[in-house]
Amino acid sequence: MKLTTKLITKLTTEEVRHVAELAKLSLTEEEIAQYTEQLSAILDYAARLQEVDTSGVPPTPYVLPLSNVMRADEAAPSLSNAAALANAPDSDNGFFRVRAVFEE
Amino acid sequence: MPKPLYELTIHEALAGLRAGEFSAVALTQALLDRIDAVDSQVKAYLTVTREQALEGARNADARRARGEDAPLLGVPLAIKDVLATEGIETTCGSQILKGFKPPYTATAVKRLETAGAIILGKVNCDEFAMGSSNENSGYFVTHNPWDLDRVPGGSSGGSAAAVAAQAALGALGTDTGGSVRLPASFCGIVGLKPSYGRVSRYGLAAYGSSLDQIGPMTKNVRDAALLLQVMAGHDPLDSTTLDVPVPDYSATLTSSIAGLRIGLPQEYFIAGIQPEVEQAVRAAVQQLASLGAEIVPVSLPNTDKALPVYYVVATAEASANLARYDGVRFGFSAQAASMFDNYRQTRGQGFGPEVKRRIMLGTYALSAGYYDAYYGKAQQVRTLIKQDFEQVFAQVDLIACPISPTTAFRIGEKTDDPLAMYLTDVFTISLNVAGICGISIPCGFDNNGLPIGLQLVGPHLGEETLLRAAYAYEQSTTWHQNRAELK
Numbered sequence: 001m002k003l004t005t006k007l008i009t010k011l012t013t014e015e016v017r018h019v020a021e022l023a024k025l026s027l028t029e030e031e032i033a034q035y036t037e038q039l040s041a042i043l044d045y046a047a048r049l050q051e052v053d054t055s056g057v058p059p060t061p062y063v064l065p066l067s068n069v070m071r072a073d074e075a076a077p078s079l080s081n082a083a084a085l086a087n088a089p090d091s092d093n094g095f096f097r098v099r100a101v102f103e104e
Numbered sequence: 105m106p107k108p109l110y111e112l113t114i115h116e117a118l119a120g121l122r123a124g125e126f127s128a129v130a131l132t133q134a135l136l137d138r139i140d141a142v143d144s145q146v147k148a149y150l151t152v153t154r155e156q157a158l159e160g161a162r163n164a165d166a167r168r169a170r171g172e173d174a175p176l177l178g179v180p181l182a183i184k185d186v187l188a189t190e191g192i193e194t195t196c197g198s199q200i201l202k203g204f205k206p207p208y209t210a211t212a213v214k215r216l217e218t219a220g221a222i223i224l225g226k227v228n229c230d231e232f233a234m235g236s237s238n239e240n241s242g243y244f245v246t247h248n249p250w251d252l253d254r255v256p257g258g259s260s261g262g263s264a265a266a267v268a269a270q271a272a273l274g275a276l277g278t279d280t281g282g283s284v285r286l287p288a289s290f291c292g293i294v295g296l297k298p299s300y301g302r303v304s305r306y307g308l309a310a311y312g313s314s315l316d317q318i319g320p321m322t323k324n325v326r327d328a329a330l331l332l333q334v335m336a337g338h339d340p341l342d343s344t345t346l347d348v349p350v351p352d353y354s355a356t357l358t359s360s361i362a363g364l365r366i367g368l369p370q371e372y373f374i375a376g377i378q379p380e381v382e383q384a385v386r387a388a389v390q391q392l393a394s395l396g397a398e399i400v401p402v403s404l405p406n407t408d409k410a411l412p413v414y415y416v417v418a419t420a421e422a423s424a425n426l427a428r429y430d431g432v433r434f435g436f437s438a439q440a441a442s443m444f445d446n447y448r449q450t451r452g453q454g455f456g457p458e459v460k461r462r463i464m465l466g467t468y469a470l471s472a473g474y475y476d477a478y479y480g481k482a483q484q485v486r487t488l489i490k491q492d493f494e495q496v497f498a499q500v501d502l503i504a505c506p507i508s509p510t511t512a513f514r515i516g517e518k519t520d521d522p523l524a525m526y527l528t529d530v531f532t533i534s535l536n537v538a539g540i541c542g543i544s545i546p547c548g549f550d551n552n553g554l555p556i557g558l559q560l561v562g563p564h565l566g567e568e569t570l571l572r573a574a575y576a577y578e579q580s581t582t583w584h585q586n587r588a589e590l591k
Contacts, residue, residue: 011468015468016464019464019467019468019471020464022467022471023423023451023463023464023467024427024430024444024447024448024451025448025451025452025455025460025463025464026445026448026449026451026452026453027452027460031457031460035460035461035464038461038522038523039461039464039465039468041522041523042415042465042522042523042526043465043468043478045411045412045415045523046412046415046416046469046478046482047412048408048409048412049409049412049413049416049478049481049482049485050477050481052406052409052481052484052485052488054481054484054485054487054488057484057485057487057488058484058487059480059483059484059486059487060483060484060486060487060490061314061483062314063300063301063314063490063538063539063564064300064301064344064346064539066301066343066344066346069343069344071340079207079208083207084207086205086207087204087205087207087433087434087435088432088433088434089431089432089434089435089436089437089439090437096432096433098432098443099440099441099442099443099446100442100443101443
């Protein structure tokens with residue numbers, strides 16, 4: 001695998017804002033400043049992985065030799081509508097109520 | 105005067121219950137009274153399920169009166185709050201789940217209940233199990249029963265503190281990077297992290313799905329073996345549980361360890377380790393040798409890469425797993441006007457600082473342009489760490505090493521420096537990365553009277569040998585008999 005990206009271990013506040021938006025997290029200015037510094041330090045530490053020669057090494061996303069665990073496609077009892085909605089912040093007529101996806 | 109019932113081990117309690125010396129109600133009441141007496145200082149419990157526990161105890165007594173028995177009939181336990189319990193508030197230590205009452209129970213907890221266990225309540229932890237000190241709880245900090253100014257370790261700190269304070273006979277914790285073993289070590293109890301795939305994760309709020317395992321935290325090794333026995337095995341609700349037979353863990357516990365080969369990895373005895381910790385662990389290894397084990401120097405050359413691998417892999421998985429907390433189906437909702445603002449504000453306000461930090465780190469590591477450099481690379485180095493263990497386990501049966509470079513640190517000591525906090529897990533994390541099993545057992549005290557833990561490590565599904573060696577060591581020493589003194 002060819003490394004096409006040069007590692008940047010000093011993040012900018014703009015990059016932190018971008019990542020926060022990807023993660024859908026509203027952060028205060030203070031948090032952005034703090035995370036800019038702390039994430040840079042942690043990423044700098046993680047950059048030591050680049051020292052390891054991994055040419056020809058397969059990835060391990062998962063330690064077990066299992067794949068495609070199948071089961072019979074049979075109906076089985078599941079949560080009732082009421083139980084599934086019991087913790088909902090907002091529901092209506094048996095459904096979760098969400099805010100409008102498209103703005104007018 | 106007979107010893108108070110809360111001081112019993114699980115096996116002692118079962119013997120007393122079976123002999124009719126006391127009832128499950130008396131035992132449960134003794135634990136509830138103990139919680140009332142000490143938990144204002146220790147602060148292990150988020151929720152005490154007093155009425156349900158006593159109801160459960162009455163049922164256990166009725167079953168026993170009918171001549172029934174079960175592996176844990178009438179045994180009161182505490183459950184880490186990241187495990188779903190039907191109808192009982194389950195917060196994961198997070199404000200975002202305040203008030204959440206799951207509609208189902210985690211398989212591991214269900215199996216304990218089916219075996220007759222009584223749930224005393226839900227115990228504190230770092231928010232979503234992210235932390236090494238319990239200081240990341242969204243509610244309050246749990247205190248170490250051995251020194252109330254110190255942390256109990258994390259993330260299963262409430263579980264460890266409850267058992268060490270004798271406010272539960274045993275507890276369940278979860279271990280993603282050391283979260284069972286580290287607090288067990290800091291609180292002077294036994295903590296077992298089973299092999300990945302051994303215990304069902306169904307109903308465990310996911311943090312790092314390829315790393316998470318549920319494990320028992322107990323006063324001794326025999327109790328840990330019993331809880332594992334009850335929980336282990338295939339679960340159709342978790343397709344990552346292995347469909348292989350579960351051995352009888354108690355049956356071989358008392359066998360000799362003569363001839364067992366135990367590896368001593370040079371990479372785990374590094375500069376900066378607290379001298380008393382190194383001395384205690386080396387003395388424990390000598391003790392294992394005197395019991396007939398053969399000590400073999402071994403090398404795990406990629407040890408120092410396990411921590412950076414973990415903080416890329418675990419945070420990447422967490423960033424995906426925690427996407428579900430969006431204020432729509434359960435938990436806190438900021439009630440903002442637009443859909444995206446509601447996501448942003450619900451998550452921004454509902455999550456605590458460490459959880460947000462890890463979501464940010466994981467999101468960055470998975471983002472366009474950085475995926476190969478961080479996540480892809482970490483997965484490759486993970487292969488090398490796994491291979492290190494496979495090569496060592498071709499030569500030896502188990503590995504012995506410290507749990508943590510230090511004993512329990514002071515509350516507030518490391519909260520300003522996340523990286524220093526992460527380094528607490530440097531000796532535990534590689535097991536999760538490789539998916540293998542390990543146990544923390546008490547092996548001494550430092551000059552401040554704080555417990556030190558010995559870590560034994562076994563290959564994948566090597567719990568039988570792991571427990572046997574841990575038991576042999578424990579029974580040849582008295583460390584596990586010491587209890588924290590609380591006023």
